[in-house]
Amino acid sequence: SLPGLFIVGCSDEVALEARLLVRCALKESGFLYSDRMHVTVTVRPDSTRKYAPGNIAFAVACAYLCATGQVDSRIFEHAFCVGNLALSAVMPARSMFVYGEYARRCDMGLVCAPGCDELRWLEGLEIACVGNLGDLRHPEFMHADLLPRDPAAVSVPKAADLADYAFSPYAVRALAISAAGGHDLMLQGPRGSRVNELAERIGTILPPLGMEEIIESACIHSATRLEVDGLFRTERPVRIPHHSATLASLVGGGCGLIRPGEVSLAHNGVLVLEDMQEWPPNALQSMRQPMRDKAVTICRTGGRATMPADFTLVATCGTCPCGHFGSAFGICRCSEHQVAGYQERVAGPLRDEFDLWVQVAEISGEDALDAEGRIDPAQGREMVIAARERAVRRDGGRKLQDMSLDELVGACGVSDELLRGVMAMRPGMTDADFMRVLRVARTIADLDGEETVTYGELTEALSYTVHI
Numbered sequence: 001s002l003p004g005l006f007i008v009g010c011s012d013e014v015a016l017e018a019r020l021l022v023r024c025a026l027k028e029s030g031f032l033y034s035d036r037m038h039v040t041v042t043v044r045p046d047s048t049r050k051y052a053p054g055n056i057a058f059a060v061a062c063a064y065l066c067a068t069g070q071v072d073s074r075i076f077e078h079a080f081c082v083g084n085l086a087l088s089a090v091m092p093a094r095s096m097f098v099y100g101e102y103a104r105r106c107d108m109g110l111v112c113a114p115g116c117d118e119l120r121w122l123e124g125l126e127i128a129c130v131g132n133l134g135d136l137r138h139p140e141f142m143h144a145d146l147l148p149r150d151p152a153a154v155s156v157p158k159a160a161d162l163a164d165y166a167f168s169p170y171a172v173r174a175l176a177i178s179a180a181g182g183h184d185l186m187l188q189g190p191r192g193s194r195v196n197e198l199a200e201r202i203g204t205i206l207p208p209l210g211m212e213e214i215i216e217s218a219c220i221h222s223a224t225r226l227e228v229d230g231l232f233r234t235e236r237p238v239r240i241p242h243h244s245a246t247l248a249s250l251v252g253g254g255c256g257l258i259r260p261g262e263v264s265l266a267h268n269g270v271l272v273l274e275d276m277q278e279w280p281p282n283a284l285q286s287m288r289q290p291m292r293d294k295a296v297t298i299c300r301t302g303g304r305a306t307m308p309a310d311f312t313l314v315a316t317c318g319t320c321p322c323g324h325f326g327s328a329f330g331i332c333r334c335s336e337h338q339v340a341g342y343q344e345r346v347a348g349p350l351r352d353e354f355d356l357w358v359q360v361a362e363i364s365g366e367d368a369l370d371a372e373g374r375i376d377p378a379q380g381r382e383m384v385i386a387a388r389e390r391a392v393r394r395d396g397g398r399k400l401q402d403m404s405l406d407e408l409v410g411a412c413g414v415s416d417e418l419l420r421g422v423m424a425m426r427p428g429m430t431d432a433d434f435m436r437v438l439r440v441a442r443t444i445a446d447l448d449g450e451e452t453v454t455y456g457e458l459t460e461a462l463s464y465t466v467h468i
Contacts (some may be wrong), residue, residue, distance in 0.1 A: 001314045003034075003035055003036045003037055003038050004035060004037075004038065004039070005019050005022065005023065005039045005041070005060075005064070006019075006038075006039065006040045006041070007019055007040075007041045007043060007056070007060060008040065008041070008042050008043070009043035009045075009046045009050075010043050010049075010050040011050070014035070014050050014051070014053045014056065014245055015055075016147070017053035018053040018054075018056045018057040018060060019055035019060075020060075021053060021054060021085050021086075021087070022057050022060050022061045022064065024088075025057070025061055025085055025087055025088045025089055025133055026061060026064070026065075026133070028087055028088035029131075029132060029133040029134040029467065030082065030134060031065060031070050031133065031271060032068070032070060039064065039067070039412070041060050041063060041064075041104075042242040043056055043060075043446060048303065049272070049303060051256050051257045052084070052093070052094075052304050053087060054083060054084035054085050054091070054093075055082070055083070055084055055085075055093050057085040058081060058082075058083040058084065058085040058090060059081045059082075059084060061133060062076060062081045062111070062136070063137060064111050065133075071136040071139075072135065072139055073138065074139075075111065075128070075139045075160055076111065076195075078107075078108050078109055079103070079108055079109035079126070079128065080099060080102075080103050080108055080109070080110055080111065081111045081112075081267065082096065082099045082110060082111070082114045082156050083112050083130065083452045084111045084113070085109075085133075086127035087327045088132050088133050088134065088386070089131065089132055090112075090113040090131060090132065090133065091113050091128045092112065092113045092115055092116045093113075094111070094222075094223065094225060095219075095222050096112065096116045096118055096119060096222060096225045097118045097121070097122070097218050097219060097222035097228060098126075098219045099112070099118065099220075100118075100119045100125055100224050101114075101215060101218075101219060103125060104124060105120055109125070109126035109128065109130045110125060110126070110127050110128070110421065111130060111383035112127065112128075112129065112130070113129065113130060113131065114129040114130075114131050116129075118218075118222060118227070118228050119265060121218070121228065121232050130351065147331045157188050160375040160436060161256050162201050162203040162204060162205070162376075162380065163376060163377055164196075164201075164378045165194065165197060165363075166199075166363050167194065167198050167363065168193075168361055168363065170358070170360075171189075171193075171195075171198055171360045172198070172357055172380070174356050174358040174464055175198065175199075175201075175202055175205070175314075176205060176246070176380055176383060176447060177356060177440060177444060177447065177464070178202070178311055178312060178314060178355075178386045179202055179205050179206050179207070179270075179312075180357055180384045180387035180388060180391075180443050180446060180447055181355075181384070181387070181391070181439065181440070181443030181446070182399060182400075182401065182444070183310045183312070183356050183399060183439065183440060183443065184291065184312060184313040184314070184315075184353055184354045184355055185312075185313070185314045185315070185354065185356040185357075185358065186276075186315050186316070186317065186319075186346075186351075186354045186356065186358065187199055187314070187315070187316045187359030187360050188316070188317050188318070188319060188323055188357065188358065188359055188360065189316075189318075189319065189326075189359065189360055189361065189362070190319050190320075190323050190325060190326050190327035190330065190362060191323035191324060191327065191362075192327065192329060192330070193360040193361060193362050193363075194360075194363070195317075195360050196229060196274045196275070196316050198360070199272050199314045199315070199316050200238075200240060200274075201214050201377075202238065202270055202272070202314055203235070203236065203238040203269075203270065203375055204377040204381065204454065205378075205380040205381045205384050206235075206236040206238075206269070206270065206381070206384065206413060207236070207384055207385045208235075208236075208297060208385075209231060209234045209235070209236055209268060210233035210269070213268040214231050214234070214286060216267060216268060216308065217231050217237055217268050217269070218231050218232070220260050220265060220267055221265065221307070222262050223259065223260055224259060224265065226265070226441065231457055236268060236269040237265060237266055237267070237268065237269035237270070237443050238269055238270045238272060239262050239264075239265050239266040239269070239270070239271050239272065239311075240272040240274065241271075243263045243273075243275055243278040243279045245262065245283070246283075246391070247280075247282060247283050248261065249261055250262050250283050250286065250287075251263055251287075251298070252262065252264055252296055252298045252305075252307055253300065255296045258272070258298050258300060258303060258305040260307050261296070261307075262298055263287070263290045263309040263311060264296065264307040266309075266310060267308045267309055267310055267311055268310060268311070269312070270311060270312045270313075270314055271311045271313050271314070272314050272315070272316075273310070273313065273314075273315040273316070273329035274315075274316050275316060275317065275318065276316065276317045276345070277317055277318060277342055277343075277345040277346065278349050281345070281347070283345070284346070284350055285347070285350065287313070287350065287353075288349060288350060289310075290309040290352060291313060291353050292353070293309075294308065294309060294310040295307065295308050295309050295310075296309045305307055313353070313354075313356075316434070317343075317346055318342070319332075319339070319342075319343070320332055320334040320338065320339045320342050320343075321334055321338055321339075321342050322334050325339055326359070327362060328334070328361070328362060329362055329364075345450045352432060355408065355436050355440055355464075355465075356440060356441055356464045356465070357464065358464055359466055368456055371463075381420055384447075384449055386446075386449070387443065387446035387447045388446075389441075390446045390449075391442075391446050394411065400439040400442055400443070401439065403439075404437075405431065405434070405435055408435055408438040408442070409438065411442055412438055412441060412442050412445075412452065412453040413451070413452035413453060414452065414458070416455050418455060418458070421455075422437070422455075422458045422459070422462070425459070425462060426462060433465070436457065436463060436465060437461045437462060439459075439467070440455075440461035440464055441457040441458045441460070441461040442457075443454045444455045444457040444460055444461060
């Protein structure tokens with residue numbers, strides 16, 4: 001056989017670049033590299049396409065040094081090698097939190113580059129830091145003392161909350177219902193209603209994340225090189241993409257390696273889409289499947305990936321092109337055809353995904369100066385947390401969106417006469433419309449501390465399902 005280093009299990013260009021990186025790194029670090037030996041390295045699994053030659057090169061270099069007896073192989077007996085080899089230096093790889101969590105679950109250690117701060121959140125993980133391949137000569141100096149971080153010690157910039165501005169109490173109530181029950185919410189209003197500012201502040205009243213939710217979301221954020229400190233402070237993710245975002249950045253995908261999109265980054269949190277009429281129609285329609293299935297599957301020529309997407313959608317939209325339709329302070333000069341066409345940009349099938357559709361009125365200057373009309377976000381958050389705790393005790397953590405009609409009726413504890421009376425108030429309700437009203441009414445009762453749904457909660461739920 002021909003002498004040299006051969007890498008199989010990946011494409012020719014990746015193998016060639018990884019081989020050059022290994023050879024240069026070994027010589028730069030003072031290790032012996034012989035072109036007279038035949039060395040074959042198999043990169044598994046063969047069916048998975050490899051895109052990062054630097055990541056492969058670090059593992060290949062470590063395997064080469066162990067096979068040739070130049071370093072102690074016991075360093076890697078119970079550890080994974082994860083890093084990006086750049087000449088002789090070892091740099092952090094993408095998704096280090098994912099590798100660390102997997103190593104911890106496998107009861108293994110991790111040999112990686114220094115500077116992987118997100119690994120500090122993983123307790124019980126043994127880490128050895130390698131800044132240069134030459135560090136492998138002295139394994140006793142490699143072990144890093146990465147103490148677990150204290151979430152309270154991380155400085156947090158002050159975020160805007162509901163107390164900053166005066167909003168419509170009716171709209172804030174709908175925001176609390178959405179946060180408590182995970183209901184998709186549409187806020188529609190003319191210019192001056194400040195629906196975008198209201199939607200962005202939903203994070204101040206969201207309940208804290210559980211530990212399993214933190215790990216799930218942290219793995220997704222780490223795959224896109226986003227910081228995970230906020231997640232370990234139990235803050236639910238709130239993603240607010242711009243309406244110019246591409247389809248791949250919204251639902252996931254991209255060229256080459258499949259990466260999570262905004263629907264996955266908002267997993268266990270909230271996705272805020274402002275001014276939905278400005279979004280491309282194909283992007284909006286692509287949201288329907290993740291909203292129903294709570295997951296998104298991306299198929300590309302290089303592979304197939306399924307990513308979680310269990311999020312609450314909070315969207316905003318205007319009333320007409322000029323923004324004054326339905327306003328008490330402005331005059332709308334749009335024609336009836338323009339108003340109808342503008343509102344139809346949010347197509348009918350997508351409208352049906354929203355449990356709450358709320359008309360938000362403007363706040364006058366006099367009301368804005370009235371401090372009594374402002375909402376205390378701490379009190380609102382406590383109400384949301386208490387409502388979710390009641391729902392967990394009653395339904396065992398099962399979401400209302402996953403229940404059938406019979407199960408919803410049982411959870412609400414209402415009689416047939418009351419249900420028929422509510423249906424008579426809104427003739428022509430479909431099965432889906434009726435289930436939507438029951439879900440919202442059940443959450444309203446949880447917010448109010450009621451064990452069963454009453455006539456008042458049902459009529460209030462009806463008021464949140466009216467389109468303009």
